[in-house]
Amino acid sequence: MTWSRMLLLALALYGPAGGAAAQAGDAVRGRTLFARCSGCHALAPRGLPLAPALKGVVGRRPGHGPGAPASAALRAVRPPWSPRSLDAFLADPPAAVPGTTMSLRTPMARDRADIIAFLAAQR
Numbered sequence: 001m002t003w004s005r006m007l008l009l010a011l012a013l014y015g016p017a018g019g020a021a022a023q024a025g026d027a028v029r030g031r032t033l034f035a036r037c038s039g040c041h042a043l044a045p046r047g048l049p050l051a052p053a054l055k056g057v058v059g060r061r062p063g064h065g066p067g068a069p070a071s072a073a074l075r076a077v078r079p080p081w082s083p084r085s086l087d088a089f090l091a092d093p094p095a096a097v098p099g100t101t102m103s104l105r106t107p108m109a110r111d112r113a114d115i116i117a118f119l120a121a122q123r
Contacts, residue, residue: 025117033115036104042067043122051102057081058120062097073099083116090115 040051045067052065059082063075074097079085085096090112093102106112 025113025115025120027114027117027121030114030116030118033111034118037115040102054119055122057122058083058086058116071097071099071101073097083120086116086119087112 037054040049041054042049043053043055045053049068051068052063052070053067054065057065059080061080062077063070063072069075077097081089087109089096089102090106091109092105093100106115
């Protein structure tokens, strides 16, 4: 098992203590914050996407969504996305999954919790 897989598995099981994933997010505010993601991501597949569509991302295996292909690093991750693993990934994508092509960080815990709440509502 690679280092990135072990990290995501540990985060999915135990999560960061007191992290944004433990907080209840505001999905309405998350919809507004998602605008910063929509330069590359959409909820549903679209024309020429730059990144995978994110509808149904919570509970789905990383790198296996519809739309543009994800990096090989994300496709190699086994545990499905959970609020905790998404929180760690959004905080610092290259640290959470070395080799990912996503570099946009979301440093504020509240922003991450709200974006995750919005994504979790998109089934």
